[in-house]
Amino acid sequence: MSAQEGVADLAVREVPRAASGAGPSPVRIVVGYGFWIYLLSDIILFSALFATYAVLRGQTAGGPSGHELFELRHAGIETLCLLCSSYACGLAVLAMERRRVSAFYLCCALTFLLGATFLSVELGEFAGLLARGAGPSRSAFLSAFFSLVGLHGVHVTVGLLWLIFLVAQTAYRGPLDYVRRRLLCFSLFWHALDIIWVALLTLVYLMGAR
């Protein structure tokens, strides 16, 4: 029954033929691939800011350096939050595929809470820096730092808003095909943010605090 539904569903889809000639790819594959292209362009955007930071990280203009400013304890908490959030997000996708409603909501709640914890720790860190007079206008190093880490924080914020929207849509519409595809895109986005954070942690915090 479900296989018949799947084929009937495919018949009405308008997607380009796959290069292999095996027939049209399922929408889920095409959507995932398109979003993957977007994510790569986002990573390239980040690479420009990474390059800027790498060039400017010694230019402290007599102000505080990363060694004096960064606390690895904060960075460790942030890493842990983001990593577990990513894991919970992956489990939410699995729960959705298996139609386990309560598990899905639980995983989404965990994803959101851990992401929000990450943001609050990061904002606390920014506030601490500003209070010490180490704001983005202090030196080229700090401008680059706030742009790079801030852009990642903005991405996390957008992701959290997106997650709220997704959960509301799931509750309202149910696990329809397009809702599941949006969840897939969100999970890709969330995992990609984690990859960017790994680079950020290594370059900014671990190498900077030494």
Added chain:
Amino acid sequence: MELNRASSVIFAERGPGVAENETSASFWTYTAGLAFALLLTAASFIVAQTNLLWPAGVPAGLAVLAVAQMGVHLVFFLHIGTDSEGTNNVLALAFGVLIVALVVAGSLWIMDHLNVNMLTPAQMAEMQR
């Protein structure tokens, strides 16, 4: 029978985030990914904060650990594999990595040379006389 054959052909292609067989073993894929990532993160912190590695080699060690962790995320969380169905995803990723490498390495290379060749204010004054 006909339907099964059709769907097996159609689903021969894979997208990012879509595991090979989504109803089995995916939970353990994510859990293994989390375990590897935690291990690598802990290793990064240890390498950064102790003198376990030769001090001059620490940045290189951290870079290796970071690349390894990105690989873990790609394989276990994003399901970007090297199997034949995922060729499109890997090709797009390879192109992205090329651009990122050009931007980062190129910027560092050029700006380093500019820094080395930059005149100090005293040298500028010398030339203007």
